[in-house]
Every structure is written in structure tokens, then in C-alpha cells.
Amino acid sequence: MAATAVPALSELLSWNTDHLTEGAQYWESTADRWDSAFAEVDQQIHASGWQGEAFDAATERSAGDKVKVGTVADQLREGASVARQGASDISAAQNRLRYLVEDAQDAGFDVYDDYTVESRQTVVTAAEQAALQAQADSYADEIYGGATQLAAADQQVGSGVAAAVGQVGELSFDEGGPRGPLPEDPKRHKWTDKNLYPHDPTAADVDQKTIGDCYLDSTMAAIANANPQWIKDRIHYDDATGNFDVTLWDGHEWKHIPVTQDDIDTDLANNGSSWVNNGQPNGPLWPSVVESAYAKLNYPNESLGDALSNKKGVGIGSGGFAQDAMEALTGNRGTNIDPQMVWLTNQHIDQSIAGALANHQPVTISTTPNGAPLTESHVYIVEGITGTGSDAQVTLRNPWENNNDTPSHTWAPTVTVRLGDLIGSGLPTGDHPGGPFGNHPMSNVNIGSLG
Amino acid sequence: MTTLRVSDALQGVASSCQALAGQVSAGAPPASGASGQPSAAAMKVGHAGVKAAAAAMTARMESTGTDIAFVDMTYNQTEAESVQTLSAVAPVM
Numbered sequence: 001m002a003a004t005a006v007p008a009l010s011e012l013l014s015w016n017t018d019h020l021t022e023g024a025q026y027w028e029s030t031a032d033r034w035d036s037a038f039a040e041v042d043q044q045i046h047a048s049g050w051q052g053e054a055f056d057a058a059t060e061r062s063a064g065d066k067v068k069v070g071t072v073a074d075q076l077r078e079g080a081s082v083a084r085q086g087a088s089d090i091s092a093a094q095n096r097l098r099y100l101v102e103d104a105q106d107a108g109f110d111v112y113d114d115y116t117v118e119s120r121q122t123v124v125t126a127a128e129q130a131a132l133q134a135q136a137d138s139y140a141d142e143i144y145g146g147a148t149q150l151a152a153a154d155q156q157v158g159s160g161v162a163a164a165v166g167q168v169g170e171l172s173f174d175e176g177g178p179r180g181p182l183p184e185d186p187k188r189h190k191w192t193d194k195n196l197y198p199h200d201p202t203a204a205d206v207d208q209k210t211i212g213d214c215y216l217d218s219t220m221a222a223i224a225n226a227n228p229q230w231i232k233d234r235i236h237y238d239d240a241t242g243n244f245d246v247t248l249w250d251g252h253e254w255k256h257i258p259v260t261q262d263d264i265d266t267d268l269a270n271n272g273s274s275w276v277n278n279g280q281p282n283g284p285l286w287p288s289v290v291e292s293a294y295a296k297l298n299y300p301n302e303s304l305g306d307a308l309s310n311k312k313g314v315g316i317g318s319g320g321f322a323q324d325a326m327e328a329l330t331g332n333r334g335t336n337i338d339p340q341m342v343w344l345t346n347q348h349i350d351q352s353i354a355g356a357l358a359n360h361q362p363v364t365i366s367t368t369p370n371g372a373p374l375t376e377s378h379v380y381i382v383e384g385i386t387g388t389g390s391d392a393q394v395t396l397r398n399p400w401e402n403n404n405d406t407p408s409h410t411w412a413p414t415v416t417v418r419l420g421d422l423i424g425s426g427l428p429t430g431d432h433p434g435g436p437f438g439n440h441p442m443s444n445v446n447i448g449s450l451g
Numbered sequence: 452m453t454t455l456r457v458s459d460a461l462q463g464v465a466s467s468c469q470a471l472a473g474q475v476s477a478g479a480p481p482a483s484g485a486s487g488q489p490s491a492a493a494m495k496v497g498h499a500g501v502k503a504a505a506a507a508m509t510a511r512m513e514s515t516g517t518d519i520a521f522v523d524m525t526y527n528q529t530e531a532e533s534v535q536t537l538s539a540v541a542p543v544m
Contacts, residue, residue, distance in 0.1 A: 037508075
């Protein structure tokens with residue numbers, strides 16, 4: 001009996017199912033590896049703290065990838081399941097075939113590769129011959145039937161596997177749109193609390209440029225010298241909004257002034273008082289934050305650009321008084337000494353300044369329109385005093401951070417002058433110093449009280 | 452220091468992607484079995500599909516990592532450039 005529909009018997013009996021069980025194991029572990037890899041990326045992006053449109057795009061992509069990969073992984077698992085079950089079915093069919101062959105052999109028949117079966121017995125009569133042949137044919141039919149079932153089983157497993165995993169290799173990801181970086185996250189803030197204080201605040205952090213707010217710059221600089229923490233306590237950064245909350249006294253209560261990212265950019269673009277816009281991109285940002293808040297406090301109805309401007313009645317750059325700035329920053333106007341009147345009040349300016357500096361209080365002096373030996377109509381930070389009386393030497397820091405365009409003509413940020421030369425002499429001259437009856441370069445000593 | 456933390460996290464994601472890109476195509480299929488066995492042929496085709504899918508996933512993972520690393524770099528560059536632009540404003544007095 002020729003066998004053409006199924007492979008040779010010896011070949012069928014040599015089949016094994018290792019490729020199915022080992023392949024199933026490989027596919028299952030691969031599916032798990034794929035799932036966990038894309039789930040991990042998705043989870044990491046979610047946990048990054050990143051926010052905004054780019055974050056949304058990235059999470060949409062990673063979540064989509066996770067689902068897509070999960071679908072393929074499930075196909076692979078289904079293929080593994082079909083393969084495992086198939087291995088079992090094929091083994092069962094193969095065992096049945098093997099038993100059929102063994103049964104025939106045990107009954108005295110030889111079974112050949114082409115599924116023919118012949119008796120090994122020697123017969124004499126035609127009747128015996130016919131009976132043995134009938135038995136051989138019966139074995140042959142059964143064995144061939146078993147072989148056909150085995151071949152069909154394997155064929156069926158192959159079809160099942162192909163159906164399960166046929167789409168796996170067609171996986172593709174839509175990289176639609178121009179390839180390139182994701183859009184920048186607009187909520188990733190340019191300015192954060194890390195920009196505020198590269199070091200503890202100090203007067204040298206303040207760099208007045210074209211905005212005429214020397215009274216504010218010198219006051220906050222003097223406070224930074226006296227108590228850096230006082231400056232830090234004024235500003236609280238909120239990363240959720242990107243806003244800096246600045247607490248200032250408005251004359252009645254403490255106000256929380258929000259300074260936005262745009263506000264800071266505006267201040268820097270308008271020559272605000274930090275070094276960040278003057279060659280030190282990593283310099284302390286806090287002066288610009290305080291300056292922006294002070295402008296918004298005083299001119300809430302103006303744009304910040306105008307509120308920072310030198311337009312009279314519109315912006316803080318049109319000039320002001322140190323004690324006003326001191327009040328906004330500390331809640332009180334401090335002690336104010338008018339040097340023209342000390343002959344009347346009997347105040348000792350030298351002792352007042354020395355005591356205040358020793359006590360870590362902020363001290364500024366303001367000059368009159370006749371400021372020589374200092375520049376006129378300006379405010380300086382008092383950083384030191386030596387000696388006593390009129391001959392005491394006072395060290396003053398210019399918020400311009402140089403004294404080039406002043407009577408001192410030096411690029412050094414500080415100058416030391418004789419106290420008596422600042423107090424001047426003669427009668428009080430009010431708003432018209434330098435007249436025939438008196439000369440008073442210094443109009444005010446402001447000593448803050450930080451409580 | 453939230454920005455630094457986010458930046459660190461994004462750099463972590465980017466480097467994870469590079470590592471995972473290798474992992475998704477790791478491993479080798481077992482031997483295919485007898486050549487005349489239909490199920491063996493089907494498994495062989497299946498393994499080829501796995502290889503192709505793994506290659507697509509590796510490329511995707513690398514692409515995600517590159518994009519995220521670029522976002523982080525772009526952000527830092529933008530920050531530095533804008534600061535440099537601002538610092539070009541000449542001080543007056």
C-alpha cells in the first residue's frame with residue numbers, strides 16, 4: 001500500500017515537539033519582556049514630574065505604544081498557548097501511531113516505511129494466506145490512519161500557530177509628522193527658585209542700571225547685607241504655577257504679590273536690577289523678583305513695563321524715598337535722621353550708624369541734589385563706619401556697582417568718605433541745599449528695623 | 452530644585468529607553484525542529500515575525516529616548532540662549 005498523502009512512517013515517528021514547547025516558552029518570555037519594557041517607559045515618563053503639552057504628547061505616545069505592544073504580546077502568548085496544546089496533541093497522535101505499529105509487530109507482522117504490512121509467518125494453504133493478508137491489511141489501514149491523524153494534527157497546529165502570530169511581524173509605529181524633538185514644554189519654567197540665590201543674598205547682588213529706583217535697590221541691598229534671610233523670607237516660589245510670591249507691606253497689611261515668569265522677563269528686558277541681564281546669566285535673580293513685585297504693588301494698574309519705567313506718576317523709576325522702600329520690605333519706615341536737623345535733634349549720626357551696623361540693621365543714606373562728594377539725588381548702602389564724630393569714615397556702596405560717573409570717578413562699587421563732608425554745614429536748606437546759607441549733601445539716613 | 456529634578460528624571464527616562472531598546476530584541480529563538488514538520492515551519496515563520504516586531508520596538512524605544520533627551524537639551528539650550536540674549540543688553544551707568 002503506497003503512502004503519498006502523508007510522510008513516510010519513519011519520518012513521522014522521528015517527529016518531536018521540542019520546537020513547540022521551547023518556542024512557546026521563548027514567546028512567553030519575549031511577550032513579558034516587551035510588555036514590561038514599554039510599561040516601564042510609560043511609568044517613568046508619568047513619574048518624571050514633567051508637565052505641559054510636550055508631556056501630554058509624550059504620555060500619549062508612550063501609552064499608545066504600551067497598548068500596541070501589549071496587543072502584539074498577547075498574540076504571541078496566544079501563539080505560545082496554541083503551540084503548547086499542539087505539542088500535546090501531536091505527541092498523543094504520535095504515541096497512538098507508535099502503539100499501532102508495535103501491536104502489528106507483536107502480532108508477527110513487519111511494518112514498512114510505506115505503510116505496507118506483511119506477515120512474518122509461513123503459511124501452507126490459500127485460506128491461511130488469505131486470512132493473514134486480511135489481518136495485514138487491517139493493520140496497514142489502522143497504521144496509515146494513525147499516520148494521517150498525526151500529520152493532520154501537526155498541520156492543524158501549524159495553522160493555529162500561524163493564525164495566532166501571523167500579525168506579529170507586521171508591527172509598526174506611526175512616527176507621523178516631521179521627525180524631530182517634541183515641542184518644548186511651555187510649563188517647564190525658565191525661572192525657578194534655583195535662580196534666586198546662587199549664594200546668600202548680599203548687597204553686591206543688586207545692580208541698578210537705567211531704572212531710577214535707587215531708593216529701592218539700595219534698601220533691598222542694605223537688607224541683604226544686614227539679614228540675608230529677610231530677603232529669602234520675602235519670596236516663595238511655586239513650581240506648579242511658576243510664580244514667585246513676594247510678601248510686601250502696602251502701608252496697611254502684608255500683600256502677596258505674584259511675580260510671573262513673564263514679569264521676570266519684562267524686568268530683565270527693562271534693565272532691571274539683577275546681574276542676570278548684565279553678563280552674569282547665572283547671577284542671583286532675587287533683585288529682579290523684588291523689583292517686579294514692588295512695581296506691581298505701587299502701580300497695580302500699569303503694565304509692568306510701565307510700572308518699572310521712569311515716567312513720573314507711572315513707574316517706580318521716576319524716583320522715590322528710601323523709607324518707603326524700607327516700609328514695603330520690612331513693614332516699618334525705620335529710623336530716619338535728617339542731617340540738616342541734627343543740631344536741633346541732637347542725634348549722633350556716627351553712633352547711630354555704627355550701632356545699627358553692629359546690630360545687623362540695614363542702613364542707607366540719601367543725597368540731596370547737591371550730593372558732592374557723592375552723586376546727587378541718589379541712595380547708597382552704608383557698609384561700614386570707622387572713627388567717630390565728623391571725622392568718621394563711612395564706606396558706601398553705590399547700587400550702580402561702580403562710582404565712575406560720580407565725583408569719586410572710580411569703577412570700584414564702594415567709596416569711603418568723611419561723615420562730616422556728608423552732613424555739610426550751615427542752616428537747613430530744605431529742598432534747596434547748597435545755597436548761600438548752608439550745604440547739605442546728605443538728606444536722610446534711613447536705619448531699618450527688622451524686628 | 453524642581454527643574455533639576457525633572458531634568459534628572461527625563462535624562463533617566465532617556466537612558467532607560469536606550470537600555471530597554473536592547474532588551475526588547477534580546478534572546479534568540481530555539482531550534483526550529485524537523486524541516487518537513489508543518490508545525491515547525493509555522494514556528495519558524497513566527498520567530499521571524501518576533502524578530503521583525505522586536506526590531507520595530509527597538510527602533511521605537513530608541514526614538515522615544517532620543518526625543519526625550521532632545522527635549523531636555525533643547526530646554527537647557529533655550530534657557531542658556533535666552534539668558535545670553537538678555538545679557539547682551541548694555542548696562543547704563
